[in-house]
Amino acid sequence: MKHFYKPLVISLIITLIPGVVLPGCSRDDKDSNPDETLEGVWKIISYKIQPTVQQAAEGEVLKDTTILYPTDDGVQLYLRLNNGEYEKIIVSPTDTTFENGSYQISGSEIVISLDNTQSKYGFTISGSGITLINKLKAEDGEIGEKIISGVKVAEDPFFDKHYPYTNEDPQLSCSVSHNENVSIGLSDNPMPVLADVEIRGEKLFSTQNNNGFENRFYLEIKAGTSYSVQITNLESDYALSDYVEISASDALPLGKVLFVAEIEEGVSTLNFKVQPSSGCLYIRFFSYEENVSFSFIVEEALPDSV
Structure with missing residues (x-):
């Protein structure tokens, strides 16, 4: 499966779109426990919305959008998964913010609960890399695809929630x-x-x-x-x-x-x-x-x- 992104600078923070269901993708290591494979800290490298049609629901245009992390403003996004606890970490040059929720694994799908909203993503893991894919849909059918790519990194003292993440990633x-x-x-x-x-x-x-x-x-x-x-x-x-x-x-x-x-x-x-x-x-x-x-x-x- 090939996924795509463009090296462009666009000011957009990843949000998990509610109510979107996508098919699961098979993983290379089928014998591993998916909870153990997913657990850890994921450094997000890219986020992309790729439309399949130009016209989205209610006549709005779904734009081809790409973000590369870190952004030109020095913002870096991390996702932390640990024993059912989900945390989105947004690190900037001046501070670090945290959004907390929960998650459940079912086969090659992950359901994330955040701000009283549940979102389902299919995922593939290859080595230290992860790809999450959403099929974006409207009443008339599929309107696009959301693709998030990242790499697993070591957990370190930045999780004291006081300092930005500045350590070199082992991966x-x-x-x-x-x-x-x-x-x-x-x-x-x-x-x-x-x-x-x-x-x-x-x-x-x-x-x-x-x-x-x-x-x-x-x-x-x-x-x-x-x-x-x-x-x-x-x-x-x-x-x-x-x-x-x-x-x-x-x-x-x-x-x-x-x-x-x-x-x-x-x-x-x-x-x-x-x-x-x-x-x-x-x-x-x-x-x-x-x-x-x-x-x-x-x-x-x-x-x-x-």
Whole structure:
């Protein structure tokens, strides 16, 4: 199952939409206890509303909306699940707020009770990643899909409910070498993404030295394992430059270059395989054009295709 999000900045906080029921999704580890698998702290990476039709209930337009966390304002969202107790934690640079409720697990569905409202979500868990999916419906049928993606992190003293969460996440250890003072998406502070999730980019960002435009991403992966990178829907103005450079490496700042190619006008897809020696994989798009759009997905390569 592929899920999507765009690296855009939109000021919207996740709300659990009441009264929406969605089909459950199967999990990789069918033998595990779902309560034990779900229990813990989940750091939310992205939130997306993806319409299937433009016209929602009562004539309102359901807009294609995406949030990446942390936001430009430094807001980060966490979900905490522990023995039936649900907690939504919103961390900002100045304070931390908590919303408390409860939850119940039934197969691959979770029912969350918050503010006297119950909401049902299907979920899939792959390694340290989680995806929650809602099928948004109106009287006339399905109008869209809500997709929430996150990673599990270690619980730490920020749960004393007095201080923002600032510790480095063990599941995102690659970020130790990143510079959080630089805008997210640039080479020194790449954007975190998950494997098996299709990423959509709408444009590139001006580099720190203003010599072009870029967008860089990183994933936590298995060291020494081969991965397939599939790029589609690549488009550019091609006014100032006749190519878009795509590269992959396995560490910052001067890690081994695993792949590099210049994609010329008329080519919109690219497939390649990489085998990082570290547990970090970086994907970078560069051009002298700002208006470059693309989609890509990173998946573990099948043994017979390596």
